[in-house]
Amino acid sequence: MGVCALFLGGAIPAAADPNRIVSLDYCADAYVLALAERDHILALSADAARPYAWGRDRMAGIAQHDGSAEAILDLKPDLVIHSGLEHLKSVHMLDRFGIEIIDIGYSQSLDHGRKALLKVGAALGEDKKARHMLASIDGRLMAAQKQVAAMEKTHKRPSALYLTPSGITTGRGTYIDEVMALAGIDNQLAENGVDGWSSVGLEALAAKPPAMVITSFFQGRSGWNNAWRFSHHPLAKRIMDRARRVEVPANQWGCGGFFLVEAVETLIAARIRDEGPRLAETAFIKGAGK
CATH class of the missing domain: 3.40.50.1980 (Nitrogenase molybdenum iron protein domain)
Structure with missing residues (x-):
């Protein structure tokens, strides 16, 4: 299993019910906060409360970590999610210890974000929630395009x-x-x-x-x-x-x-x-x- 299974087989759940989840950077924090049960989140990144982090208003009461492999290993997670933005040395170390890791990649488009949402949803056993969120986003984008079309008249x-x-x-x-x-x-x-x-x-x-x-x-x-x-x-x-x-x-x-x-x-x-x-x-x- 591990990272290879995710790349070869697509979005495969890391465990039957992952309930000790850590995210490594503020981009990954957003997906964890949006999809995971709150009491399943062990810790978010050190940047989770920054002004540029989507989850800053949603993470109150959740611990943060410093990104080091040692700090994350001490938490004993069963799933770690990251976007490749930082802490890559920690990612390699955690993988060597057999911890399940999901790399959602650094997104440069809405389409990438959509795929990442479904991938994380599958890994967390929250497929339904991810699809519901995606349907809501699509509806909002459709409404936005109607507004733009009306403006351009x-x-x-x-x-x-x-x-x-x-x-x-x-x-x-x-x-x-x-x-x-x-x-x-x-x-x-x-x-x-x-x-x-x-x-x-x-x-x-x-x-x-x-x-x-x-x-x-x-x-x-x-x-x-x-x-x-x-x-x-x-x-x-x-x-x-x-x-x-x-x-x-x-x-x-x-x-x-x-x-x-x-x-x-x-x-x-x-x-x-x-x-x-x-x-x-x-x-x-x-x-x-x-």
């Missing part, structure tokens, strides 16, 4: 630049780009032919200032002053002040996953709010997808 698609306080942004092919597209927003960097994660300089911003800026990770970053120097620059502040700005909570897309639908809904709600009453009347479909 009366309004031009906005173009926006995604921006973090350190100047990190994205072009085509990332989950941020996918979320923007699902919300009916064109990615300014993708339009310029940029692929993947990138950084934007002040000169580029000044040469082509965005009409709309989608920001995230601006909260809870005290103490990281060097990395966050970009957002404190007077020119960057002036450009962002002049642009239409939409803030997406970091925990809605701190990594790719099933919860990206929340970021889609946040962006659509911001469009409806900012683009006027007529758009709200046209686009807001009460109860769609429920």
